[in-house]
Amino acid sequence: MNLRRNSIFAATEVVVYGLGLFFIYRNVVQVLGVEMLGVWALVLATTAFGRVADVGIAGGIARFVARSLGEERPDKAILYMRTGFIAVAVFMGLLALLLWYPFHRALAIALEGKELRVARDILPWAILSFWLLNLKAVLDACLLGVHRADLSAMANILGMVLQIWASLALVADYGLYGLAWAQAGQFLLAIALSLVFQRSLARVRPDRPVTTWFSRKLFREMLGFGVKLQVGTIANIMFEPGVKIMLGAISGTAVLGVFEMAYRMTYQVRNVAVRSLQTTVPAFSDYDSREGDEIIGLFTEVSQNAALAAAILMPAVVIGSPLVSWLWLGEINYMFIFITALVASMWAIAILAAPAFFMGIGTGQVMPNVLGQILSGFLAPVLVYVIGSVASPVWAVLGVVLGRIPGDMMPATLTRPRGSWAHAAIRNPKNLVAMAFVVVVSLVTILLTLPKI
Numbered sequence: 035m036n037l038r039r040n041s042i043f044a045a046t047e048v049v050v051y052g053l054g055l056f057f058i059y060r061n062v063v064q065v066l067g068v069e070m071l072g073v074w075a076l077v078l079a080t081t082a083f084g085r086v087a088d089v090g091i092a093g094g095i096a097r098f099v100a101r102s103l104g105e106e107r108p109d110k111a112i113l114y115m116r117t118g119f120i121a122v123a124v125f126m127g128l129l130a131l132l133l134w135y136p137f138h139r140a141l142a143i144a145l146e147g148k149e150l151r152v153a154r155d156i157l158p159w160a161i162l163s164f165w166l167l168n169l170k171a172v173l174d175a176c177l178l179g180v181h182r183a184d185l186s187a188m189a190n191i192l193g194m195v196l197q198i199w200a201s202l203a204l205v206a207d208y209g210l211y212g213l214a215w216a217q218a219g220q221f222l223l224a225i226a227l228s229l230v231f232q233r234s235l236a237r238v239r240p241d242r243p244v245t246t247w248f249s250r251k252l253f254r255e256m257l258g259f260g261v262k263l264q265v266g267t268i269a270n271i272m273f274e275p276g277v278k279i280m281l282g283a284i285s286g287t288a289v290l291g292v293f294e295m296a297y298r299m300t301y302q303v304r305n306v307a308v309r310s311l312q313t314t315v316p317a318f319s320d321y322d323s324r325e326g327d328e329i330i331g332l333f334t335e336v337s338q339n340a341a342l343a344a345a346i347l348m349p350a351v352v353i354g355s356p357l358v359s360w361l362w363l364g365e366i367n368y369m370f371i372f373i374t375a376l377v378a379s380m381w382a383i384a385i386l387a388a389p390a391f392f393m394g395i396g397t398g399q400v401m402p403n404v405l406g407q408i409l410s411g412f413l414a415p416v417l418v419y420v421i422g423s424v425a426s427p428v429w430a431v432l433g434v435v436l437g438r439i440p441g442d443m444m445p446a447t448l449t450r451p452r453g454s455w456a457h458a459a460i461r462n463p464k465n466l467v468a469m470a471f472v473v474v475v476s477l478v479t480i481l482l483t484l485p486k487i
Contacts, residue, residue, distance in 0.1 A: 041310035043184035047191050048309050052302030054194040058201045059295055060362050062213060065206050068295075068363075069149065072287030074210055075278055075294035077141070077153050077160050094256055095172060097396060099179025100316035110252075115176045115232070117252045119169070126168040130161045137161070143279065149287065152210055159214035166221035173228035183313045185231040193224030273407075276415035277434045284419060285427035289369070293431060295362060296355075296373040303351045304381035307343035311336060311388045318396025329393075333451040336389040337462055344385040345468035348378040349475040368486040373431050375479040380435040380442075382472040386465045387446035390458075394449040402448035410441025428487055 062071050095118045102111035134157070141153045170190075177186040197220035204212025282290045314336055321329040355374040359367045394403050414437025422430030446459040459465055 040178075040181065040183035040187075040313035043187035044309040044313055045306045047187035047194075048302055048305040050191045051194050051305075052299065054198045055298055055302060056358075056362065057198055058213070058216075059298070061202055061205055062210075063291075063295075063363060066209060068291035069287045070152070070210060070291075071294060072282065072291035073149050073153050074156075074213060075290060076282055076287070077156060078275075094395075095175040096179040096315050097319050097398075098252075098256060099176060100181070100319050103180065104320055111179070113246060113249050114252055114256070115179075116247050117249050118176070118256060119172050120248050121253055121256075122168055122172050126165055130165045134158065134161055143283065156210045156214045159211070159218055163214070163217045163221055166218060166225060170221055170225050170228065173225060173232065176232060177228065178313065179316060181316055182231070186228060189224045189227035189231060192227060193220040193222075196220055196223050273411045273414055273438065276411065277418050277437070280415045280418040281422070281430055281434075284422035284430050289427050292367065292369050293373055296370050297377055297434075299355075299358060300348070300351055300374055300377045300381050303347050304385060307340060307347060307385045308388050310343075311340060311385075312392055314389070315392050315396045318393045322397040327452060329397075330451040330454065330457055333389060333393055333457060336393075337386075337459055338464060340385050340389050341462065341464040341468040344382045344465075345471050348382040348385070348472045352378045352475050352479050355479075368483045369428055372428065372480060372483045372487055375476040375483070376431050376435050379472055379476045380438050382469060383439050383446075384442045386462075386469060387442040387459060390445040390449040393451065394445055399449055402445040405448075406441035406444030408441075409444065410438045413437040413440065426487075 059071060062074065095114060098114045099111045102108070102114060137157060138154055141150060141157070174183075174186045174190075177183060197216045200216035200219050201213050204216060206212075208215070278290060278294070281293055285293075314332070317332060318329065321332055352375050355371045356366050358374075359365065359370045363370065391403055394400050414434055417433030417437045418430045419433070421433040421436075443460065446465075450458045455461070
């Protein structure tokens with residue numbers, strides 16, 4: 035199933051993406067200032083709300099494609115891919131056009147003056163990137179379904195290389211316009227390469243050509259599964275833009291810009307583990323259809339890998355945050371270090387819960403995922419507002435953490451292989467040890483930096 039190769043490529047993709055963001059954001063801060071980075075973060079957060087109307091097709095394609103190949107029906111797998119791509123391209127394209135004016139008006143909630151004018155100027159390009167990102171998500175899911183996440187990673191890596199080069203070349207002369215153009219170019223290249231890779235896969239070639247490009251029957255099937263996923267995805271989508279808009283309103287664009295950098299850095303480190311674990315979705319789908327307890331063995335192995343990754347990656351990003359701050363901002367920014375330590379604990383729990391989350395998608399047991407995402411999506415912005423209103427602006431970040439953790443605990447508690455409570459992620463001793471280590475490192479860092487903020 036290429037699990038090892040897929041995991042290595044997925045992790046490499048995240049590392050390259052993280053390094054790319056480092057250079058891109060560093061350049062924006064040096065040339066335009068941290069306030070403009072906050073404006074960029076807010077525009078992206080606003081357009082992300084458009085995914086609320088997504089029908090969730092991309093989230094389930096990998097499962098349907100993998101199942102079709104397991105049934106030795108490559109023709110059906112191809113039809114799933116074509117139907118999903120066309121449906122998302124048309125629906126999300128129309129949605130992007132319809133949402134431009136509401137997004138244009140909504141930016142005034144958190145911005146004014148020059149910052150508002152700049153945000154509205156780059157909004158059309160951000161909406162284009164939003165549409166392209168949805169198309170890329172479909173293609174990534176298709177390649178994951180045929181157990182070739184390595185090819186998806188290669189396309190995305192080359193796309194990121196293009197974005198790095200383009201943004202460094204354009205931001206100085208064109209400001210945030212240059213950054214927006216670079217991002218759109220990244221997605222276009224990744225989409226083009228993914229399509230080329232898709233056509234080259236011998237494994238999904240049927241005995242005879244598939245002449246149909248859209249199946250209403252398969253669309254309804256994907257839609258039925260996707261809608262269940264999308265209920266939770268809507269709330270999960272609300273999490274990032276919700277907390278950023280609330281932080282922008284409560285704390286201002288300067289704090290939001292620092293938060294964006296710390297959040298994005300820790301998120302990318304978190305993704306080194308999570309994207310590697312995501313490649314197990316087709317395997318969970320396959321093992322779930324078999325007799326026996328193979329799925330328990332797979333879940334145990336994946337959980338051990340998650341615990342090791344959380345215990346290494348998140349303390350490392352906390353300890354390394356002063357160096358990153360100096361390289362990124364040209365100084366030891368204690369607010370950056372403080373926020374990094376807070377958010378790292380949150381993402382450690384997300385890593386530990388990831389095996390249960392992805393097993394739920396592979397086996398069709400998505401309700402714990404949905405409930406957890408709903409909880410986080412609504413709770414986090416509320417806590418940001420409450421804590422930010424009664425404490426200093428930087429402490430509003432604690433609301434992000436406290437709002438996210440309960441949602442990630444939901445699948446870690448309720449999604450278990452074969453329903454076995456003994457193998458629940460929340461009871462895994464290695465998970466508990468890993469979490470304790472991350473909390474200690476984060477807490478010590480918070481106590482050291484707090485007096486200097």
